[in-house]
Amino acid sequence: MVSLAFTSCKKDVKTTTEIETVVEETKDGLTLLEGNFVYYADAAVLQTSTSIFGVVLNEKTTELAKQAKAYQKEATDMVKVRVRALVEEKAKGTEGWDYNVDIKKIISVEALAAKENEVIKLEK
Helix, strand or coil: CHHHHHHHCCCCCCCECCCCECCEECCCCCEEEEEEEEEECCEEEEECCCCEEEECCCHHHHHHHHHHHCCCCCCCCCEEEEEEEEEEECCCCCCCCCEEEEEEEEEEEEECCHHHHCCCCCCC
């Protein structure tokens, strides 16, 4: 009886190896992702420690981009984010990353450490 109680209370956590990153998936089908986000010129990208995702452009993406501006020195600077999103395989025959994320909830937004955001700039 005791072992039944412990096994029925365990979290529904899965490791998604197809996208080569450890993510937490809950019963509602959303995935907790943490990584670096940038929105620039009508395109958005989320880079985790092991994968890069295209971001579906919607109201939540626009909201996240607005929040990110507070932490960016340049429009191309990435910011660290935690979001809950629906991870989807891209449609066959379309350009872009292998997987897209459709952001449903923004958990946190913060600046990257200066060393993480180093970019080489070329002058004209």
